[in-house]
Amino acid sequence: MDFNQSTEDNLFDHARIIGKPHARIDGLLKVTGRAPYAYERHDVVANQLVGYPVCATIARGKITHMDASAARAAPGVAAVITTLELEPLARADSNVAHLFGGATVEHYHQAIAVVVAGTLEQARGAASLIDVRYEEAPGVFDLEDAWSRLQNTSEPIAHIGDVDAAFDAAPMTLDETYRTASQSHAMMEPHASIVDWSDGGQMTVWTSNQMIEWTRQALATTFDIDADRIRLESPYVGGGFGGKLWLRADAVLAALGSRETGRPVKVALPRPMIFNNATHRSGTIQRLRIAAGSDGKITAFDHSAISHTLPGGSGEDAVNQTRCFYAGENRRVAHHPIDMGLPESADMRAPGEASGLAVLEIAMDEMAEKLGMDPVAFRILNDTQVNPEEPSKPFTERHFVECLRKGADTFGWAKRNLKPGGQREGQWLIGHGMAGAYRGAPTMTSGARVRLQNGRLIVETDMTDIGTGSYTILSQTAAETMGMEMGDVEVRLGNSAYPTSSGSGGQFGATSATAGVYAACVALQAQIAKRLNVDEARFENGRVVAGQLDLALADVADGEEIVAEDTINFGDFKDELEIGTFGAHFVEVAVNAYTGETRVRRMLAVCDAGRILNPITARSQVIGGMTMGVGAALTEGMSVDTERGFFVNHDLAGYEVAVHADIPEQEVIFLDTTDAASSPLKAKGVGELGICGVAAAIGNAIYNATGVRIREYPMTLDRIIEQLPAA
Amino acid sequence: MSMLKTLEHSLSDRNEQGRHLFMNSQSSAERSNVSLVVNGERHQLELDNRTTLLDALREHLTLTGTKKGCDHGQCGACTVSVNGERINACLTLAVMHEGDDISTIEGVGGVEHLDPMQQAFVDHDAFQCGYCTPGQICSAKAVLDEIQAGLPSHVTKDLNAPIEISDAEIRERMSGNLCRCGAYANILKAINQVAEARS
Numbered sequence: 030m031d032f033n034q035s036t037e038d039n040l041f042d043h044a045r046i047i048g049k050p051h052a053r054i055d056g057l058l059k060v061t062g063r064a065p066y067a068y069e070r071h072d073v074v075a076n077q078l079v080g081y082p083v084c085a086t087i088a089r090g091k092i093t094h095m096d097a098s099a100a101r102a103a104p105g106v107a108a109v110i111t112t113l114e115l116e117p118l119a120r121a122d123s124n125v126a127h128l129f130g131g132a133t134v135e136h137y138h139q140a141i142a143v144v145v146a147g148t149l150e151q152a153r154g155a156a157s158l159i160d161v162r163y164e165e166a167p168g169v170f171d172l173e174d175a176w177s178r179l180q181n182t183s184e185p186i187a188h189i190g191d192v193d194a195a196f197d198a199a200p201m202t203l204d205e206t207y208r209t210a211s212q213s214h215a216m217m218e219p220h221a222s223i224v225d226w227s228d229g230g231q232m233t234v235w236t237s238n239q240m241i242e243w244t245r246q247a248l249a250t251t252f253d254i255d256a257d258r259i260r261l262e263s264p265y266v267g268g269g270f271g272g273k274l275w276l277r278a279d280a281v282l283a284a285l286g287s288r289e290t291g292r293p294v295k296v297a298l299p300r301p302m303i304f305n306n307a308t309h310r311s312g313t314i315q316r317l318r319i320a321a322g323s324d325g326k327i328t329a330f331d332h333s334a335i336s337h338t339l340p341g342g343s344g345e346d347a348v349n350q351t352r353c354f355y356a357g358e359n360r361r362v363a364h365h366p367i368d369m370g371l372p373e374s375a376d377m378r379a380p381g382e383a384s385g386l387a388v389l390e391i392a393m394d395e396m397a398e399k400l401g402m403d404p405v406a407f408r409i410l411n412d413t414q415v416n417p418e419e420p421s422k423p424f425t426e427r428h429f430v431e432c433l434r435k436g437a438d439t440f441g442w443a444k445r446n447l448k449p450g451g452q453r454e455g456q457w458l459i460g461h462g463m464a465g466a467y468r469g470a471p472t473m474t475s476g477a478r479v480r481l482q483n484g485r486l487i488v489e490t491d492m493t494d495i496g497t498g499s500y501t502i503l504s505q506t507a508a509e510t511m512g513m514e515m516g517d518v519e520v521r522l523g524n525s526a527y528p529t530s531s532g533s534g535g536q537f538g539a540t541s542a543t544a545g546v547y548a549a550c551v552a553l554q555a556q557i558a559k560r561l562n563v564d565e566a567r568f569e570n571g572r573v574v575a576g577q578l579d580l581a582l583a584d585v586a587d588g589e590e591i592v593a594e595d596t597i598n599f600g601d602f603k604d605e606l607e608i609g610t611f612g613a614h615f616v617e618v619a620v621n622a623y624t625g626e627t628r629v630r631r632m633l634a635v636c637d638a639g640r641i642l643n644p645i646t647a648r649s650q651v652i653g654g655m656t657m658g659v660g661a662a663l664t665e666g667m668s669v670d671t672e673r674g675f676f677v678n679h680d681l682a683g684y685e686v687a688v689h690a691d692i693p694e695q696e697v698i699f700l701d702t703t704d705a706a707s708s709p710l711k712a713k714g715v716g717e718l719g720i721c722g723v724a725a726a727i728g729n730a731i732y733n734a735t736g737v738r739i740r741e742y743p744m745t746l747d748r749i750i751e752q753l754p755a756a
Numbered sequence: 757m758s759m760l761k762t763l764e765h766s767l768s769d770r771n772e773q774g775r776h777l778f779m780n781s782q783s784s785a786e787r788s789n790v791s792l793v794v795n796g797e798r799h800q801l802e803l804d805n806r807t808t809l810l811d812a813l814r815e816h817l818t819l820t821g822t823k824k825g826c827d828h829g830q831c832g833a834c835t836v837s838v839n840g841e842r843i844n845a846c847l848t849l850a851v852m853h854e855g856d857d858i859s860t861i862e863g864v865g866g867v868e869h870l871d872p873m874q875q876a877f878v879d880h881d882a883f884q885c886g887y888c889t890p891g892q893i894c895s896a897k898a899v900l901d902e903i904q905a906g907l908p909s910h911v912t913k914d915l916n917a918p919i920e921i922s923d924a925e926i927r928e929r930m931s932g933n934l935c936r937c938g939a940y941a942n943i944l945k946a947i948n949q950v951a952e953a954r955s
Contacts, residue, residue: 053878059889219825268885297824496883645881649939680828689940692927
């Protein structure tokens with residue numbers, strides 16, 4: 030099915046099931062511990078061995094010596110494969126560093142060996158017996174140094190108008206520098222795979238991955254084999270957040286181990302290796318300048334940022350949203366990805382915007398204060414309905430102002446204390462802050478197959494459910510389209526034997542995959558109509574109705590199965606439009622007047638993201654983003670050893686994600702909007718919108734509470750306490 | 757950093773290496789018999805002494821509902837009940853539990869006969885990816901029991917009075933169970949639903 034223009038009124042505008050709250054259909058399996066995740070699939074193949082990785086303990090250089098003889102002789106060991114025994118494995122485009130092979134070390138904790146044994150205990154014990162020597166090479170690991178060297182030396186990504194003249198002419202300007210920390214996805218399920226490549230022929234991979242087809246192709250490249258010899262299954266994914274978009278070392282090491290031993294091998298990355306071995310969100314340093322007239326109208330933005338990347342990667346583009354979130358005739362943005370020797374930076378939930386809005390939305394707060402304006406009113410004044418870089422490109426649906434107004438009303442914004450540090454309860458300083466949220470709404474080609482079997486419908490697509498609710502919304506889509514009940518629909522996901530979908534990432538999954546299932550259902554309807562020899566049929570109440578004909582779906586094929594498959598292709602008409610999602614976050618914090626400890630007391634998000642397919646799962650996505658935003662604001666940051674080039678706090682004790690006690694009451698309001706240019710379902714994503722702007726709202730609330738303006742994340746108490754007013 | 761130098765294993769990894777060396781030196785072929793009562797059923801196992809209770813459950817009894825998120829006692833995904841008390845199964849060796857009565861998520865309830873806490877988690881969408889969920893549920897059940905038994909927490913104000921079930925008590929006592937999907941607010945609602953039904 031081609032989606033080449035905005036859709037008209039359709040069945041989803043009169044929906045029975047889409048847009049209604051439905052409990053997660055995979056919920057029963059998850060609450061009973063029966064949902065099978067990658068490492069625990071004892072049932073899929075017999076005689077599994079266990080692989081344990083060995084990782085490099087230098088950041089850059091060469092391995093000069095590896096002695097694995099003691100490991101090979103250790104009890105239970107079936108094989109040891111060291112990186113020196115192989116040429117570097119081919120690198121898929123999606124990876125920046127090589128995953129295995131050769132003597133060169135490109136980053137700390139790069140995999141350099143795998144020990145395969147009968148049990149984890151044996152493999153881990155033997156892994157510690159491998160003697161490794163290195164010749165260390167110098168490396169660049171300090172973003173601060175890079176910032177001072179490289180400021181204003183690169184060409185901007187975009188420059189419209191005359192920014193310098195606008196700043197010269199402006200009565201009010203802001204010029205501040207901000208820092209965001211490197212962050213880890215820290216999904217609860219480690220990267221893990223079981224690989225059966227016993228005969229060196231067909232490779233079967235049971236893994237935990239967001240993107241089935243990308244990863245199948247990456248495996249084919251890595252091992253130089255035909256992708257058709259590879260089958261991947263990832264029906265349940267214990268969180269991803271971008272960390273499982275790519276092929277990683279777990280699957281590669283398991284495949285090598287399986288080929289070597291002739292038995293299936295399973296590998297999970299030990300948690301302390303994940304932070305440096307796998308990918309992360311790069312920290313940034315950002316300089317943001319804003320110019321405005323005395324009327325509060327922004328005349329210019331000048332936003333430059335740096336982030337780190339291994340050579341060939343793209344870092345964290347923190348300036349992208351500044352190109353089109355607010356009005357202003359002059360703007361210059363520049364992102365400098367700096368080649369450094371730290372581990373591989375890559376996408377994490379709302380890549381770019383999460384870091385960029387964490388800064389832009391503090392700068393907006395600072396600018397509003399300079400202008401003597403309410404920060405909500407300042408944003409409303411500077412709303413735009415077109416892309417300010419290309420005014421001929423309108424936003425299809427942009428209800429940002431409504432988000433701001435609705436949020437302010439609901440939160441009681443007007444009643445807040447205006448004087449920073451002016452509201453106190455005992456030892457706690459109380460503050461309120463807000464921020465805007467913006468994230469694009471991309472769509473990707475997405476396929477599905479549907480099978481009608483005796484009145485039951487089976488949906489098959491390689492789409493993944495990483496906790497996002499894919500099982501449920503795809504069941505809703507199929508049931509809605511076919512006029513069936515959700516109980517008569519079975520959804521099968523995450524298997525490369527099924528048609529290629531968008532996969533899960535970039536908040537494109539829900540919009541794209543539901544459209545793909547819709548397309549397959551429409552193809553099935555056409556087949557049924559043809560079989561019944563009717564031109565047009567209605568599908569309702571589990572029946573097909575056409576003129577005099579009124580037949581149960583169970584009876585249309587005399588017990589035969591009817592199979593239909595289709596793919597949704599999104600047309601390039603979207604290139605002429607700006608399709609985005611918008612939101613506003615409001616937060617109340619209490620900051621301890623003596624210690625600087627910040628407690629978040631109340632959070633509200635108002636979201637404009639098109640049709641909400643299932644308000645239960647969508648709300649969970651948004652509160653999940655808000656929770657990750659609390660971590661980003663207050664606790665999460667990977668500390669860089671700038672001498673040795675690695676992240677020091679590489680486990681879940683040292684890298685502090687938000688816990689129960691950190692999270693207060695959270696309210697989410699979805700505006701009742703649809704976007705006909707987005708997809709046949711008029712939906713857009715919410716999973717990344719939820720994290721955008723949250724950290725800044727908390728930072729702004731801390732300022733309101735204390736009068737202390739923090740421009741470096743995470744806003745830990747040590748960064749606050751020195752500047753606290755006398756208690 | 758300008759000079760090339762030859763290094764052995766880095767300082768930062770020595771603790772990890774040392775731990776494993778220690779375990780290895782003990783191990784070679786040391787194995788033990790242990791009898792565990794898991795979800796009411798007695799199992800006789802012959803295990804490598806280094807096997808954690810978590811791996812005994814997941815790898816030897818194929819009770820994979822109990823999850824391994826970190827294997828270092830930092831995430832709570834492996835929470836099970838041992839003789840009525842919740843513990844992290846990754847931080848204890850199986851051989852230390854001879855005869856112990858262990859309850860895992862599989863014993864809490866199955867698809868056809870959910871425990872009220874499991875039902876409450878479904879009712880409130882108290883999870884997304886589901887990986888931390890069995891640990892959250894095992895912890896949540898234990899939290900209500902601990903409050904009822906009068907065991908104080910960091911946020912308990914009066915140590916001499918009966919402890920009231922409050923949002924603050926639940927949040928504090930659940931804070932050893934990480935949920936990166938961020939379902940905490942929904943988990944709190946689920947636990948409150950069960951607490952209210954009990955009272």
